[in-house]
Amino acid sequence: MNGAESLIRSLVNAGVNICFANPGTSEMHLVQAIDAVPEMRAVLCLFEGVCTGAADGYGRMQGVPATTLLHLGPGLGNGIANLHNARRAATPIINLIGNHALYHVKYDAPLTSDIDTLAKNVSSWIRSDSTARSLAADGMAALQAANTLKPGSLGQISTLIVPSDACWGEAEGPVGTLDVPALVEADDKVITDVAGKIDSNSMILLNNDGLSLPARIAASRIQAETGCRIALTTFPRRVDGGPGTPVFERLPYFPEHVMATLKNINTLVLAGSDAPVSFFAYPDYPSELVPDSCEAIVLADGNENVTLALQSVAESINAPESGYPVFDKRIPEVPAGKLSVATAATLLAGLLPENSIVCGDSGGGGAFFVPAQETTPHTWLNLTGGSIGQGGPVSVGAAIARPESRVLALLGDGAAMYTNQAFWTQAREGLDVTTVIYSNHRYGILETEYLRLGVNEIGDRAGDLFDLSRPFIDFVSLAGSMGVPGRVAKTCEEFSAALELSFSQPGPFVIEARV
Numbered sequence: 001m002n003g004a005e006s007l008i009r010s011l012v013n014a015g016v017n018i019c020f021a022n023p024g025t026s027e028m029h030l031v032q033a034i035d036a037v038p039e040m041r042a043v044l045c046l047f048e049g050v051c052t053g054a055a056d057g058y059g060r061m062q063g064v065p066a067t068t069l070l071h072l073g074p075g076l077g078n079g080i081a082n083l084h085n086a087r088r089a090a091t092p093i094i095n096l097i098g099n100h101a102l103y104h105v106k107y108d109a110p111l112t113s114d115i116d117t118l119a120k121n122v123s124s125w126i127r128s129d130s131t132a133r134s135l136a137a138d139g140m141a142a143l144q145a146a147n148t149l150k151p152g153s154l155g156q157i158s159t160l161i162v163p164s165d166a167c168w169g170e171a172e173g174p175v176g177t178l179d180v181p182a183l184v185e186a187d188d189k190v191i192t193d194v195a196g197k198i199d200s201n202s203m204i205l206l207n208n209d210g211l212s213l214p215a216r217i218a219a220s221r222i223q224a225e226t227g228c229r230i231a232l233t234t235f236p237r238r239v240d241g242g243p244g245t246p247v248f249e250r251l252p253y254f255p256e257h258v259m260a261t262l263k264n265i266n267t268l269v270l271a272g273s274d275a276p277v278s279f280f281a282y283p284d285y286p287s288e289l290v291p292d293s294c295e296a297i298v299l300a301d302g303n304e305n306v307t308l309a310l311q312s313v314a315e316s317i318n319a320p321e322s323g324y325p326v327f328d329k330r331i332p333e334v335p336a337g338k339l340s341v342a343t344a345a346t347l348l349a350g351l352l353p354e355n356s357i358v359c360g361d362s363g364g365g366g367a368f369f370v371p372a373q374e375t376t377p378h379t380w381l382n383l384t385g386g387s388i389g390q391g392g393p394v395s396v397g398a399a400i401a402r403p404e405s406r407v408l409a410l411l412g413d414g415a416a417m418y419t420n421q422a423f424w425t426q427a428r429e430g431l432d433v434t435t436v437i438y439s440n441h442r443y444g445i446l447e448t449e450y451l452r453l454g455v456n457e458i459g460d461r462a463g464d465l466f467d468l469s470r471p472f473i474d475f476v477s478l479a480g481s482m483g484v485p486g487r488v489a490k491t492c493e494e495f496s497a498a499l500e501l502s503f504s505q506p507g508p509f510v511i512e513a514r515v
Helices: 005-015 025-036 048-064 074-086 102-107 114-122 136-147 164-168 190-196 213-226 255-261 308-317 341-351 364-370 391-401 424-430 445-450 462-464 477-478 492-502
Strands: 018-021 041-044 066-071 092-099 125-127 157-162 204-205 229-232 238-241 267-273 295-300 356-360 378-381 407-412 433-439 486-489 509-514
Touching: 005 025, 005 136, 005 164, 018 025, 018 048, 018 445, 018 492, 025 066, 025 092, 025 164, 041 424, 048 066, 048 074, 048 092, 048 378, 048 391, 048 407, 048 424, 066 074, 074 092, 074 114, 074 157, 092 114, 092 136, 092 164, 092 341, 114 125, 114 157, 114 492, 125 136, 136 157, 136 204, 136 391, 157 164, 190 295, 190 477, 213 229, 213 308, 267 308, 295 308, 308 477, 341 364, 341 433, 364 378, 364 407, 364 433, 391 407, 391 424, 391 433, 433 477, 433 492, 477 486, 477 509, 486 492
Parallel strands: 018 041, 018 066, 066 092, 092 157, 125 157, 204 229, 204 267, 267 295, 356 378, 356 407, 407 433, 433 509, 486 509
Antiparallel strands: 238 378
């Protein structure tokens, strides 16, 4: 057995059985190993950013890592944008990056690069000096690291840079898994401190493990007893929502709105979240958005057992087991006429199949988040790191992780062009993904940010940098060329009919929503 096969067999034995791949010459021995191990499912993606985003979607839904297979430094570079999002989402991923044989690196062949430096931007664990006999064990160390929660924004991405000679050399065979460290539990003093300070002028801010349904229920029990407020961070990684789930707020995007939300909060309890900061710097606003009059207390960091910490606080204040506010089921009134972001959100909420998975990106899809909580059970996978082009690739991984669920990818037209290769993989794999592209033929968020500079009017030359109408992009034809059928919708009636058609049949479908 060579090193490559020992690695793949070790991963499969440990429960890692999917690889989102865009391989090159340096990875051929790994491809051969995947061919020899049928338990490892290989999914071909035509762009590395689709590989990495798909691994993110899979990991968020399954809670275990997928692997990516990428070609040297340029391949990793092409995938970094969605690895950035996955790092911010704390998604477990194992990157397998092929490299030259170790003895060949010194000759500076055309594809030689400093892969370690690229990987450091998105990885919490890196190894690049494996031998054939150590490769399987290094793979198990990568798995251990990917499954270990980290504090802050370090993420859970392991990058194993695999020299070619480590793949073709003789190995002893697969190796066993390594133990994952137990979750850190919050200190009793911290529990007591939070329990003593939380009141009606407090807010519990949730992220990471704090977004889980048991954690949100514990937070809502505390709310029922104390009158405090419950909020999610602006970009939560995964929210299982719908009627009957606990009511929450969500921190807004712009700094002035966050500051207004926190204006009367005296105690901010951080449960798996960091203190809120401005997404960008603005001349007239601070970077740190917690008011000076507010005390921020860390109940549990992202590498700690947030759920248990919230439950411990709830028990210490004798919070009720039930009676906390939940979202009520409400059937929205069906709009008619010209399609807009708001009417599209209403129609989506009313027609959303039960237990769907919604993959957000930039564009108008975010308007759907609130009304969806009152219509049907679903899971929301949000854009976490601000690097657009996430929604399509994440939908690929989510659909493979949950083939029984309908998956929606909600994209702006600008974001859709970053990773439109996802359509090809959706068609090739026969995935039940409905992609909605909010098409307004411009980078709308950039127009908004430009006007925030204080200008009253967007000049012709500036406006040209936000304009996507020259030439006009026909998304239905674009997706159709890669095997995904679709429709254009300009009215509520057309949008509703397109959704119903997509939801009634298997396979991928695209709707260009002209808003």
